[in-house]
Amino acid sequence: MENELTTQDKQRIEESIRGKYLKVAASPEGLFRYPTGRAGLEALNYAPDMVRGLPEPVAAAYCGVGNPFTLGPIREGEAILDIGCGAGVDSIIAAKLAGPSGAVTGIDLVPEMLARASENARLAGVDNATFQESSAEQLPFLDNSFEVVISNGVFNLVVDKVKALGEVYRVLKPGGRFMLADQVLAGELPKETKARVDNWAR
């Protein structure tokens, strides 16, 4: 279905994602249909100690759709990739779990979100997380680079999901884990391509 999209459609989708998340970078409050910020973290059963330890501006930036850390442990010293890190809340939690010998790399399409992620990492006292601009469809990393790939509410926005999943497989080390929280379609898609493109990032 995604193959029916033209290059222009894909550009419009990316523009709409950037537009929406430019606002989210300022504050996610009121932009989603589910709880965000500290309330979202608590509702999704993030570790209470971890949530309590997050400075308010960091916790307030959270807008995830699930808790990927319920899918398995992050071990000390592991290398973790956060695809679509947004304001970096999951990256920061992963960095704390991996400890000083571990490392987290967060990628996102939106420079404003990356700036917010870097600032949040500084506020949280995390220095083993780095952030860079990249598409999920073309990861700028060598094969077998990470023990864990996490992502939260991002793959539903990716245009070429097959390509992005292939990239996840490529950069994961053998035995590496992919822990994903995301949105799946539970109803009908708009039939018209234009309507689908317009609604892509809503």
Add this chain to the structure above:
Amino acid sequence: METGFNSSPVTKGVLFRAVKPVAAAIRERIKPTAVAERREDKMEYLLKRALDLGAEKAKIIDTETVVVAEWVRWKCQYGCPLFEKDPFHPPFAPDAESTKKVLKEYTKAILLNGPNGQTLSEAAVKLEGEAYHRGYYKAFALTALVPSGGAACAPVSSPGAT
């Protein structure tokens, strides 16, 4: 597993976990393909094994180049001390006509060469088994004569086609 965080009326928040197989598991998964070893690779392997097993030289030949002549049988019948002694010699060994027919059922053979007939015969029998296990189900070892000063040869016929 649903998270309860749904970003629109037609989507649901879910959790999903996957693990990239470790190398051993990947190898296991692709085993059927690996078993379908290329024919050239199999023959190369068998040639190498022939040398490992004691042959000084090993070569793939076309079975149609093997000359089968009646006079050999006569030479054996009149002058060979092993005549009538075992199934590998006349009159119990296959005659020339039968040998020609059987060779026509094969396309390739591995010709072994070396000074010790017994070593070559043992190598040929072992190669027959290894060829069988690589899919050459018709592989058949023809044993060599015991050494008599000259070189001995023991071919292992292997089918190019069934």
